Amino acid sequence: VARQLVAAGAPMRRLITDPTTGHLLDYARRSYVAPPALADYLSALSVTSSGPHSTVPAGHCDLDHQQPWATGGTTSPANLTPLDRRWHRTKTFGGWTYTKHPNATITWTTRTRRTTTVEPHDYRLGP
Numbered sequence: 001v002a003r004q005l006v007a008a009g010a011p012m013r014r015l016i017t018d019p020t021t022g023h024l025l026d027y028a029r030r031s032y033v034a035p036p037a038l039a040d041y042l043s044a045l046s047v048t049s050s051g052p053h054s055t056v057p058a059g060h061c062d063l064d065h066q067q068p069w070a071t072g073g074t075t076s077p078a079n080l081t082p083l084d085r086r087w088h089r090t091k092t093f094g095g096w097t098y099t100k101h102p103n104a105t106i107t108w109t110t111r112t113r114r115t116t117t118v119e120p121h122d123y124r125l126g127p
Contacts, residue, residue, distance in 0.1 A: 031075045034063050038075070042082050047121035050098070050106050051087025058082040064091060066100060081106065 034042070043058040050058075061082035067073030081100060083091065090096045095111035104120035 056084035
């Protein structure tokens with residue numbers, strides 16, 4: 001069936017899913033803008049902006065590609081982070097960088113190499 005669709009010129013899209021849950025994990029390179037389900041997931045994971053000491057709700061933030069989309073970054077949970085506009089600009093224009101870790105913590109590094117860590121929301125403390 002896939003060969004027939006390709007031969008007919010149908011658009012194809014690579015979607016990576018979690019085999020256990022069926023949740024979409026990666027939307028590939030064709031999509032710069034995060035689909036609503038991915039944006040909702042990232043908002044629920046972070047609750048607020050992932051910028052240090054920010055209290056801006058994650059749902060009101062930009063979804064920043066840690067590795068820029070233009071240089072090969074994917075639109076995926078591993079590469080997207082909700083940042084309020086101030087922190088998004090600090091990363092883009094201010095020389096700050098961040099690293100996402102597998103446990104969902106984020107380490108920010110300043111231009112002078114000082115670091116600070118942002119923890120994901122702990123739901124045991126309430127919504």
